Structures are given as structure tokens and as C-alpha cells.
Amino acid sequence: MSGNEQETANYSSSPSRGRRWKTSERVFNVFNITLMILLCIIFIYPYVNQLAVSLNDSNDTALGGITVYPRVITFENYNMVFSNSMFTSALFVSVVRVIVGCLSGLFVTYSAAYALSKQSLPGRAFFTTVLLIPMFVSGGMIPTFILYRMMGLMNKFPVYILPYLFGFYNMIIIRTFLRTIPESLEESAMLDGANSVDIMFRIYVPLSMPVIATIALWMAVFHWNDWTSTLLYVQSKSLHTLQFMMYRLLKESEVMMQIAADRARQGLASGEDVPKITPESLKAATLMVSTIPIVVVYPFLQKYFVKGIMIGAIKE
Amino acid sequence: MSATPSKYMNRRKLMIRIRQHALYYVLIGFALVWTLVFQFLPMAGIVMAFQDFDIIKGFRGSPWVGFKHFIEMFRIDPLRRAIVNTIYYSVLKLFFAFPLTIIFALLLNELTNMTFKRIVQTVSYLPYFLSWIAVVSLFYSFFELYGPLNDLRLRLFGPDTPRVNILMEPRYFTGIMFWSHVYKEIGWGTIIYLAAISGIDGQLYEAAVVDGCGRFRLVLHITLPGIMPTIVILFIMQAGGLLNANFEQIIGLQNLYTRESSEVINTIVYRYGLQQGKFSLATAFGLTQGVVSFIIMFVVNRISKSLSGVGVW
Missing domain, CATH: 1.10.3720.10 (MetI-like)
Known part of the structure; x- marks a missing residue:
């Protein structure tokens, strides 16, 4: 499934030719493996525990003692999340943000990388410097806030997209990749009368799918996981994201009361007794809904993620 | 003596090259405009540290107060x-x-x-x-x-x-x-x-x-x-x-x-x-x-x- 390139030369970890492990080395091996298993448990336990809680009956959870499996299995907690309009709206905003944010971000970043990968472009060094400066100095939180306010971005969906259209680091990774594509391809296309934008979309974009996939994954994870833009720039509840719902569940007890009221109203409308959901179970279900898309996918795509940081690390 | 004509030639060549690359400038233009607006403008906004900034009066109307x-x-x-x-x-x-x-x-x-x-x-x-x-x-x-x-x-x-x-x-x-x-x-x-x-x-x-x-x-x-x-x-x-x-x-x-x-x-x-x-x-x-x-x-x-x-x- 996953391939890491780091395991090629591993001289220090195998006993050299013809020699057996020394006793001290064998003791170390046992110690090391035990430690690693222990660490794995620590890494994964809190998450599996929440998975169990999210699948467990809410009243039963309140008794305590849930470990890694649900005692009384129920999907009521998820049902709750997916039937509440606050959560469905947040899920919708999150998904739209990821799609729009990735596509627009890829376009702007890729275009810049493509132009800057041309050695013959006059002013290339100057443009690179201009784009690089923000890596070292920035206006800071308050001036940025005031600017967004003056631009009318507050409480608008574009505040999730526009500030993240370009990333210098991503641009460098794409540019590095583009330089490995032979220029003769472009020259022959030029002779056929294609212009540079045609060439970019018809020749370079299809050839650079591996790097585009890498950057797209990074952007998707960023957009999906970001919650501070909501904290800083968005009050309107209809624009809250799934990650921000988690923040609200942690910080505002009133959210729970509102949800309880909503449910009671639903119960009155349908004439049934709606089961009560405790904050613990609701939190666990929200956590799962907002993390599972990434948790399920990353083990299979980790080589793309790893590749991203490797290219960047070598280049800079 | 021949410096002027060759300089002139160089500049002409450069102009031709720039014209040839016109579309590339459009492509990098998005990132440049973005950097100017979303990175450099907030840097200019730092002047408000030296003002009694009032959000209604804006940068021009707010009084300067030094340090x-x-x-x-x-x-x-x-x-x-x-x-x-x-x-x-x-x-x-x-x-x-x-x-x-x-x-x-x-x-x-x-x-x-x-x-x-x-x-x-x-x-x-x-x-x-x-x-x-x-x-x-x-x-x-x-x-x-x-x-x-x-x-x-x-x-x-x-x-x-x-x-x-x-x-x-x-x-x-x-x-x-x-x-x-x-x-x-x-x-x-x-x-x-x-x-x-x-x-x-x-x-x-x-x-x-x-x-x-x-x-x-x-x-x-x-x-x-x-x-x-x-x-x-x-x-x-x-x-x-x-x-x-x-x-x-x-x-x-x-x-x-x-x-x-x-x-x-x-x-x-x-x-x-x-x-x-x-x-x-x-x-x-x-x-x-x-x-x-x-x-x-x-x-x-x-x-x-x-x-x-x-x-x-």
C-alpha cells in the first residue's frame, strides 16, 4: 500500500555479514519493538475510543468505561448529526470549500509555476523574489483582518478561498517538477501554432498529473481542516464549517441546548419520543464525520504527501 | 563608441522577448496580484500601530500617535x-x-x-x-x-x-x-x-x-x-x-x-x-x-x- 523511499539503505539495523546479534543488541531489539507497539497504541487509542463512543448508545456511554468497542451499538449519534440542519449545512460548506479551494488554488499556483519554469522569461528572478518575500515578513493578524473588512470579505464565502489562492512552497514544488519536462515538446507544439496557454493545458498539465495530485491533496487537507478562518472572519452561522462545529461543541454549551431544543421540536412534530443525546456522544460523532474522510484515505496516499515535503526540502 | 547602438539593440531584443512571453505574464499575473493584495497590503496596514486607528475613520482619518x-x-x-x-x-x-x-x-x-x-x-x-x-x-x-x-x-x-x-x-x-x-x-x-x-x-x-x-x-x-x-x-x-x-x-x-x-x-x-x-x-x-x-x-x-x-x- 504505502511506499516510503527511506528504507533503501538501512545498514545500521541489520547485523553485518556472518555475525549474529549480540545479546545486548537482542535485548535492545526487544525493547525497541515493545516501545514501538506501545507508542502505536498511544497514537491510536484516543481515536479508536472516540470511534467506539460515537457508535455506542448515548445513555450507556454516560455510565463510563467505554474502551475500544461499543457496548450498545447504535447509529443514533450519526443519525443526529446528519439530520440536524446545523451539521448538514456545515458539511456542505466544508465540501464546497474543499472543491472550490483546490481548483482555484491549483489554477493560480500552477500558472505561476509554469511561467516561472521558463528559463527564458525576462524578469523571472524579480517575480520569484516578490513572491518569496511574504515567506519572511507578514502584516500580521490585525492588519489582515482590517483589510478583509475593507474588501467586504467578512462573512462571505470567498474569505475561505481568496486568501489561499497561492502558496509559494507549492509553487516551488510544481516548478521543480515542470523543469524535468523536456522543452523540445513545447518547441514542436509552438511550430504547430499553439500558444503558451494552449501548451500549458494540453501538454504540461496532463504530464504533471503526479505533482498536481500531490499539491491537490495538500490543499484539500488544508481546506478541510482549517477552522481559524471561520473563527476570525465569519460570524454567520450558515457559513460555519464542520471543523468549526467541533470548536463550537467544545466551547459553547448553548449549541447543545439548541440541538436539544431542535430535537424536542422534531419529536413533537412527529409525535414520537426522541432519544436524548449527550454532548459526549455528539462530540464523538462530529469528530468522526469530520476526520474519517482523511483518516481512511491517508494511509494509501501517504507516498504523495511524503513526496511533497521531500521535493520542498531538497529545493530550499 | 559602439555602446549606444548595441544597447539599443539589446533593448529591442528584450522588448521582443517580453512580447513573445506576453501570455506568461498573464499566467504569473494572478499570483502577483494576489501577493500584492493579500500579502503586501496588510504589510502597509502595519502603519496603524502608529495611529489611534478607528475603523470608521480609516487609515487616512485616524490620528497619528507615534510610539x-x-x-x-x-x-x-x-x-x-x-x-x-x-x-x-x-x-x-x-x-x-x-x-x-x-x-x-x-x-x-x-x-x-x-x-x-x-x-x-x-x-x-x-x-x-x-x-x-x-x-x-x-x-x-x-x-x-x-x-x-x-x-x-x-x-x-x-x-x-x-x-x-x-x-x-x-x-x-x-x-x-x-x-x-x-x-x-x-x-x-x-x-x-x-x-x-x-x-x-x-x-x-x-x-x-x-x-x-x-x-x-x-x-x-x-x-x-x-x-x-x-x-x-x-x-x-x-x-x-x-x-x-x-x-x-x-x-x-x-x-x-x-x-x-x-x-x-x-x-x-x-x-x-x-x-x-x-x-x-x-x-x-x-x-x-x-x-x-x-x-x-x-x-x-x-x-x-x-x-x-x-x-x-
């Missing part, structure tokens, strides 16, 4: 405390979390079963892919009054053990901050070291084995020196963030009980600026933090360059 806010900010007790906290947290991360990552990478490298190693790595990446608020949520559930940790304590020390609400106690905040940082970053942080280790020349190890080095001395004399440049560069980059606490982490972990004692510069800027509307004062904090950070980065880089020849630039 008033810079003098005032050192009289504010919460800020002084935030500076101390920020440095304290960063030093903990730099001198304890940073070496832990290296140790974890070295131990991973000693695993001989590649499948097992890959599983451990994959599992250790998990927290990295969660958002900070998700990690905070995990920690809250884990340390809750009726969460797994308290359950475990009761099982270990008997049912009479009082349950402790760890996350509501200010004195535990630093520990929670530190370990949540380690939990989230340590696995992912090893990638760069493992890559550096795989880049070490295998002949070095062979030669050392011939000279009678055991496994532990190989790590000490070959592996560690081999990744030293990587360690130094990462250390410099982290040291540059001495005044930069993780806003997402701290604001997520804080609650009514722990907030006051755990404020850092970033969160103070947020509270004074965005929650209380003291824009100019908060900008003055932020600007001072930025300038000092830049100086620290510069100095650490200099020192490292003169000591070891390794620097970020």
Missing part, C-alpha cells in the same frame, strides 16, 4: 505574562520535543522488519492529518472527568481515587500543551530525518563495522553526524519561531479556567485586537513580535554558520 502603543504595551500585565508564556512554551518544544523527534526517528531506523516499520510510521502519521481542533477534541474526551484516563486511574489506584478534571486545572496546561504538540507532530517530523539517514553513504557503515563498531556506536559515530546538517537547519527554523506560539493549538486548548494563565502573544493579539477592538495596540504587539522573531532567526543563523558552516541562507 504611544509601543510604550503602553509594556505596562500591560497580561502581555508581559504572554511573552513569558510564549518563550517558555517554545523553549520546551525546542529543547525537549525537538530531540524526541530525532530519537523516535533513530529508533524507527533500527527496526529490522520493514513491514512493521511501515505500520508504525503510518500509525504515527495519524494525528498529523487531524486538524488541531480535532486533536483538542480527542484530548478533551481522553482527559475528561469520566474519560479513559480517569477510568484507568481508578482501576490502577482503587475505586476511591478522586477523579481529576485535568483540562480545567491551570497547572496541567503546560503539560497538555507539550504532549499534544508531541502527539500531533512527532510521527510526521521523523520523515525528514529518515530521508537524511537513507542519504548517508553505506560505505561509511561498512568501514566502521570493519573497525569494530557495534550497532550503538554506528548510530553515534555515523548516523548522528550524518544527519547533523538537517538537525541544525531544522533547529534554526524552529528557533526563529521562539516568539510564535501555535495559535490554533493554544486557542483550542484554552478554556475559562486555564485561559488567563496560558495566554501567549498570538492569543493576546486576538483578544485585544479582534475581541476588544483595540486594533492599534494589538498591531503594535504583533509588529514587535514579528521584528524580534526576524532578528532571532537572523542571529541564530549567523551563530550556526560561524560554528558549523550550516545555515538556512
Whole structure:
């Protein structure tokens, strides 16, 4: 499934030719493996525990003692999340943000990388410097806030997209990749009368799918996981994201009361007794809904993620 | 004598080249305009640190007050405390979390079963892919009054053990901050070291084995020196963030009980600026933090360059 390139030369970890492990080395091996298993448990336990809680009956959870499996299995907690309009709206905003944010971000970043990968472009060094400066100095939180306010971005969906259209680091990774594509391809296309934008979309974009996939994954994870833009720039509840719902569940007890009221109203409308959901179970279900898309996918795509940081690390 | 015509020729050639590249300028134009608007304009907005900025009057209408806010900010007790906290947290991360990552990478490298190693790595990446608020949520559930940790304590020390609400106690905040940082970053942080280790020349190890080095001395004399440049560069980059606490982490972990004692510069800027509307004062904090950070980065880089020849630039 996953391939890491780091395991090629591993001289220090195998006993050299013809020699057996020394006793001290064998003791170390046992110690090391035990430690690693222990660490794995620590890494994964809190998450599996929440998975169990999210699948467990809410009243039963309140008794305590849930470990890694649900005692009384129920999907009521998820049902709750997916039937509440606050959560469905947040899920919708999150998904739209990821799609729009990735596509627009890829376009702007890729275009810049493509132009800057041309050695013959006059002013290339100057443009690179201009784009690089923000890596070292920035206006800071308050001036940025005031600017967004003056631009009318507050409480608008574009505040999730526009500030993240370009990333210098991503641009460098794409540019590095583009330089490995032979220029003769472009020259022959030029002779056929294609212009540079045609060439970019018809020749370079299809050839650079591996790097585009890498950057797209990074952007998707960023957009999906970001919650501070909501904290800083968005009050309107209809624009809250799934990650921000988690923040609200942690910080505002009133959210729970509102949800309880909503449910009671639903119960009155349908004439049934709606089961009560405790904050613990609701939190666990929200956590799962907002993390599972990434948790399920990353083990299979980790080589793309790893590749991203490797290219960047070598280049800079 | 012939300088003028050739200069003229050069300029003409340049104009032709620029015209040939017209579409490329359009392509890079998006990123340039974006950088000007979203990065350079906020930098210009820093002038408000020297004003009594009023959001209705704007930059032109607000009165200029010179260094008033810079003098005032050192009289504010919460800020002084935030500076101390920020440095304290960063030093903990730099001198304890940073070496832990290296140790974890070295131990991973000693695993001989590649499948097992890959599983451990994959599992250790998990927290990295969660958002900070998700990690905070995990920690809250884990340390809750009726969460797994308290359950475990009761099982270990008997049912009479009082349950402790760890996350509501200010004195535990630093520990929670530190370990949540380690939990989230340590696995992912090893990638760069493992890559550096795989880049070490295998002949070095062979030669050392011939000279009678055991496994532990190989790590000490070959592996560690081999990744030293990587360690130094990462250390410099982290040291540059001495005044930069993780806003997402701290604001997520804080609650009514722990907030006051755990404020850092970033969160103070947020509270004074965005929650209380003291824009100019908060900008003055932020600007001072930025300038000092830049100086620290510069100095650490200099020192490292003169000591070891390794620097970020």
C-alpha cells in the first residue's frame, strides 16, 4: 500500500555479514519493538475510543468505561448529526470549500509555476523574489483582518478561498517538477501554432498529473481542516464549517441546548419520543464525520504527501 | 563608441522577448496580484500601530500617535505574562520535543522488519492529518472527568481515587500543551530525518563495522553526524519561531479556567485586537513580535554558520 523511499539503505539495523546479534543488541531489539507497539497504541487509542463512543448508545456511554468497542451499538449519534440542519449545512460548506479551494488554488499556483519554469522569461528572478518575500515578513493578524473588512470579505464565502489562492512552497514544488519536462515538446507544439496557454493545458498539465495530485491533496487537507478562518472572519452561522462545529461543541454549551431544543421540536412534530443525546456522544460523532474522510484515505496516499515535503526540502 | 547602438539593440531584443512571453505574464499575473493584495497590503496596514486607528475613520482619518502603543504595551500585565508564556512554551518544544523527534526517528531506523516499520510510521502519521481542533477534541474526551484516563486511574489506584478534571486545572496546561504538540507532530517530523539517514553513504557503515563498531556506536559515530546538517537547519527554523506560539493549538486548548494563565502573544493579539477592538495596540504587539522573531532567526543563523558552516541562507 504505502511506499516510503527511506528504507533503501538501512545498514545500521541489520547485523553485518556472518555475525549474529549480540545479546545486548537482542535485548535492545526487544525493547525497541515493545516501545514501538506501545507508542502505536498511544497514537491510536484516543481515536479508536472516540470511534467506539460515537457508535455506542448515548445513555450507556454516560455510565463510563467505554474502551475500544461499543457496548450498545447504535447509529443514533450519526443519525443526529446528519439530520440536524446545523451539521448538514456545515458539511456542505466544508465540501464546497474543499472543491472550490483546490481548483482555484491549483489554477493560480500552477500558472505561476509554469511561467516561472521558463528559463527564458525576462524578469523571472524579480517575480520569484516578490513572491518569496511574504515567506519572511507578514502584516500580521490585525492588519489582515482590517483589510478583509475593507474588501467586504467578512462573512462571505470567498474569505475561505481568496486568501489561499497561492502558496509559494507549492509553487516551488510544481516548478521543480515542470523543469524535468523536456522543452523540445513545447518547441514542436509552438511550430504547430499553439500558444503558451494552449501548451500549458494540453501538454504540461496532463504530464504533471503526479505533482498536481500531490499539491491537490495538500490543499484539500488544508481546506478541510482549517477552522481559524471561520473563527476570525465569519460570524454567520450558515457559513460555519464542520471543523468549526467541533470548536463550537467544545466551547459553547448553548449549541447543545439548541440541538436539544431542535430535537424536542422534531419529536413533537412527529409525535414520537426522541432519544436524548449527550454532548459526549455528539462530540464523538462530529469528530468522526469530520476526520474519517482523511483518516481512511491517508494511509494509501501517504507516498504523495511524503513526496511533497521531500521535493520542498531538497529545493530550499 | 559602439555602446549606444548595441544597447539599443539589446533593448529591442528584450522588448521582443517580453512580447513573445506576453501570455506568461498573464499566467504569473494572478499570483502577483494576489501577493500584492493579500500579502503586501496588510504589510502597509502595519502603519496603524502608529495611529489611534478607528475603523470608521480609516487609515487616512485616524490620528497619528507615534510610539504611544509601543510604550503602553509594556505596562500591560497580561502581555508581559504572554511573552513569558510564549518563550517558555517554545523553549520546551525546542529543547525537549525537538530531540524526541530525532530519537523516535533513530529508533524507527533500527527496526529490522520493514513491514512493521511501515505500520508504525503510518500509525504515527495519524494525528498529523487531524486538524488541531480535532486533536483538542480527542484530548478533551481522553482527559475528561469520566474519560479513559480517569477510568484507568481508578482501576490502577482503587475505586476511591478522586477523579481529576485535568483540562480545567491551570497547572496541567503546560503539560497538555507539550504532549499534544508531541502527539500531533512527532510521527510526521521523523520523515525528514529518515530521508537524511537513507542519504548517508553505506560505505561509511561498512568501514566502521570493519573497525569494530557495534550497532550503538554506528548510530553515534555515523548516523548522528550524518544527519547533523538537517538537525541544525531544522533547529534554526524552529528557533526563529521562539516568539510564535501555535495559535490554533493554544486557542483550542484554552478554556475559562486555564485561559488567563496560558495566554501567549498570538492569543493576546486576538483578544485585544479582534475581541476588544483595540486594533492599534494589538498591531503594535504583533509588529514587535514579528521584528524580534526576524532578528532571532537572523542571529541564530549567523551563530550556526560561524560554528558549523550550516545555515538556512
